[in-house]
Amino acid sequence: MRRPLCALWVFLVLLGDCLASPYRPETEPLDPEPHETNSIVELELPPELDGTMSDGELVPHHYPAQRAAKVAQHYLNTRHGSPFRWIELHRVNKASLEDLGQAGKKYYLEISLKEVISNTDLGQCSAEVLFSGEQDQRAPQVQCPCEGMQKLNTTAEEEALFQRLNSSDSPVSGSNIPDSYGHIAPEMKPLWHLGAAAASFVMLRESNESTLYNMAQVASITQLETENGQLRFKYHVLLHDMISQEILHWKLLVSWSPAGGVSVLQTEWQPKPAESTP
């Protein structure tokens, strides 16, 4: 007797589950809002947001902490970036700000990071980012000791690339990396990452509390003569600043070797090219 009843029960339950509509009207609704308009009659110009932040805890997903964390990312890529290493900010977990008056503003951050190429979770790192005061036009100063970096081992790939580029008869060159469709030829990917690491020197130096830089594209790269055991390249990179939405052109002279890391020997800002009217 029990088995058929049970089977019937199971059938009914399965049927109910399949047909169950996704919402159940039990709980009280949130305040229902009639169509309301906000009419702004007069508007005074807002005060400069930079100067009005107070000391103490910051909301991690709000822009001040996010901009400071991006600067820490740039710093890490100047130290650890390479053709086979690109470090990306994953999340800001905690943030606070100390106003040092004329000495500037210091951000204390707990951030989680990822190495994108090997998809390695680098865990949590602490970072201190100091933006200089208004008198001082210096680059931000960053401290970000990050134990997770020790997980990374890219020596073999870097040596192989170095040997290949050093001994090749034809110097490597390329343009529009990625292209309009976001594509990057596999053999250009390491040079794209190298360009991003080099661009990080400029992005770090040019950053302040009102910028948010990313490299948009390697417009061109040309390999030059190796010097002092370092491969050398001429890069033309496009940086994107999220705040102004501008694309900034920079020409870089870059050297790299697995042992020496990435160095940027010269940087030159290029004014926006004249509009092409086809």
Next chain:
Amino acid sequence: MRKDNIMIAAGMAFLILCVQNIDCTSDKSTQEGTPWNYDYTRYHPVSEISDWMERVVTENPELVSSAVYGETFEGRNITYLKIGLGSEGVQKKAIWMDCGIHAREWIAPAFCQWFVKEILLHYKTDKKLNEMLKNMDFYVTPVLNVDGYMYSWINESTRLWRKSRSTPPEGCTCHGVDLNRNFNANWGTVGVSRDCCHNTYCGSGPMSEKEAQAVTQFVGSRVDQILCFLTIHSAGQLLLLPYGHPHISAPNYDELVAVGQAAAKAMKAVHGMDYRVGTSPEILYPNSGSSRDWARLMGIPFSYTFELRDKGEFGHLLPEEQIQPACEEAFEGARFIITYVHDKTFYNRTEIGAASVARAFWPTVLTSCLAIMYLL
């Protein structure tokens, strides 16, 4: 006897688990409704998108119509697809979605096309979707800034164009206005440039641009009808709610945040991507003259800017391999908000998270039944 009961219980449990994995409300096995040979995982130029729109209308006359609702600076049509069931001669509530207001944000038009494709594929078998299409019309503009988008396709040097293509004003030498700073919403007050060569140039006056005028006229004449205004951008992985001005707050701010956060959770569930939720001054930068702000000021209760992938690695040059995952997660976010707005309007239902509760309910009942049987 006991052993038999165990076997039955185990068999049923297995059956339940299998059924749980079958999505019995959607039919993914057919391409019915969506034009053949159209690749939604590639970027398409305007000419291909226009052809696609025509085919979508021709092949789905009971569901889709289209109309031109404005003209760009260079005289091109701005066209929407109107998607709904039983919409002939009836003024229904509506959802607005526009893509490609910024030329270089190619993933946005790709998403509008994906969104339409999903509706075409599932509207007959997805009960909820079918219901919403009966109750509401969806106005979808795959490319709003047609001139700018076309310009960004010319060659690699034009790829990162953002603005419209209107001619330079008196005393300045550069083309284009940032359409998302040109709307009549605290116009020109914050987060803009007055230099026509800059990418956030807000124009010579509010709604100076024909593209902004088109949206303003069409949406503005249907404010009581439109429940939800979604404008699609890239990049940054953000869900922005009104207002862009740091000193004013939408009257339903709390609700907008709650719904936005739930939508972001739905998006994260797809591929693990984080989307931050908040007003522009909170999570990005202050700005004025955005279409999202204008829509909210007009009284449209739900107004969001979607900033799709990514967070800076590729930026606007998002690889085509990411079109599908980016669109899949964006679709879940858009669907969540649209469903919420629909249920609030038609059923006065506003609880968030009831879906997961319902899904857990039946298996719990069954498991309890089996446990009781085993013990008896």
